[in-house]
Amino acid sequence: MAATQGTEVEALDTPCLLLDEARVRANVARMRARLASLGVAFRPHLKTAKSREVARLAMGAPAGPAIVSTLREAEYFCEAGLRDVIYGVGIAPDKLARVARIRASGADLAVILDSSEQAEAVAAHAARSGDRLPVLIEVDADGHRSGVAPEDADALVAIGRRLVAGGADLRGVLLHAGDSYALSDPEALAAAAEAERVAAVTAAGILRADGLPCPVVSVGSTPTARFARNLTGVTEVRAGVFMFGDLFQAGVGAVEPEDIALSVLATVIGHQRAKGWIIVDAGWMALSRDRGTARQGLDQGYGVVCDRDGTPYPDLIVADANQEHGIVALRRGSTAALPDLPIGTRLRILPNHACATGAQHGSYHVLDGAGRVAAVWPRINGW
Incomplete structure (x- = not known):
């Protein structure tokens, strides 16, 4: 049957997805309090939720900040008033026109990249359109996936200079400690969080030493957000799956089974x-x-x-x-x-x-x- 308010679980058509709102609220409150105690802003990742109602529970305000993993998510949330948002997957040049349409709706949508080729495409787009497209350089925290090596000054500076010269808005650096998902020992997770922080601060320092702007130093994963002890030099932390939790994150130790x-x-x-x-x-x-x-x-x-x-x-x-x-x-x-x-x-x-x-x-x-x-x-x- 179609569910309405007050429907008993026994009356629902199965299979279907259940969500415990009280647990979501508690998980978000716990993460916010933890990051506030470490002196950093929180940027929730909406890729897990993909729901405006869940986003309202996660974000501090309807306008954000937030991060998404697809442009469909960006469109969906920005239609509902999200303004401060990062598209957290390396930008493909053919998606820049779609990014521009979302930005034209009034959203401050930023993109990420990790190569001179992407920087060239973004710079050309900015010069052609007059849109100072905000960009964060993705930095590789741990060899997990994408990103410029944090100590690769030549690559970081070359990308940063090309963006600035082309009229883009260089916002800073962004890292994701994906290898933390393979850990479970609290000390190892704390070490992964510290390695992520050091990589972020190192890359930011290289850009700033060259006179390039780097106001945002963004790190994040549910495990490192949970186990970080020191976030000096970081401006914001991103996390998303913690809102719901799951068995994998419980195996890591990032959530408790009763919080799922x-x-x-x-x-x-x-x-x-x-x-x-x-x-x-x-x-x-x-x-x-x-x-x-x-x-x-x-x-x-x-x-x-x-x-x-x-x-x-x-x-x-x-x-x-x-x-x-x-x-x-x-x-x-x-x-x-x-x-x-x-x-x-x-x-x-x-x-x-x-x-x-x-x-x-x-x-x-x-x-x-x-x-x-x-x-x-x-x-x-x-x-």
Whole structure:
């Protein structure tokens, strides 16, 4: 059925996405307080939420700041009043016209880049259009993905000079400590956060020493935001998945399992008792193919299985998944008893990766304190 305010969970069509608003609010408040204690601004990443209602909970004000991962997100949020926003994926030259259209709507949309070729395209665009397009140079914090090496003065300065000469607005540097996702020890995570900070400050210092502007020093990932101890020289921190949490981040230690706000509601549709299987109507189309926890100390399969109130059953996971079927079973080696879950039983499944699971759905069914649907919040997908 179509959910309305006050709808009971048992009445929802499954599979569907559930969101605990109280947990989202608590997660955001905790992150804001932590970063305030370290003296830095917070720029929430909206790539996980992809929802205006969640964005309002995350941002300090309707105008932002925020960061997005697609231009579709930028359009969607800017239509609702977001003004201070970064498009956090390296700019492709053919996307500059679309960036210009978003900026023409009144949004201060900045882009990132890490090469002289991109800088040349942005400079040419700025010179041609007269739009002082804001740019942050992406710096490689840890060899995880993209970015200029933080000590590569020649590359940093060449990019910065070309942007300024072409009339672009050089805003600063941006880093993402993606390798922190492979860690779990608090000391190692704190060290990763410090390495990210040092790389950011080093790159910013190179630009400033050459007389180039660098007002923004932006770092961020959920793990390093959680474990950073010193952010001297940093102006802002970005994080996004912490708002919902997921099993992967719980495995890292960046969130607690009880803080996970997102789950997939599923229904028991069958049993294979000789195999110890319970079959549910949520397969990888509802849960996603993400198996990130398989690389961690505790493999959570395709998700942890909870009762309809969100309490996990001991050692019960989605052990395997087909397109529309989830195979629920006890974790290998478990001595727990398989629960008796008759056909029709409603279950909640905690996701491995909130971003990937969310992307399978078109809306959040937002729960109130009594476990009823308080609202339905649309979300978007696409690029």
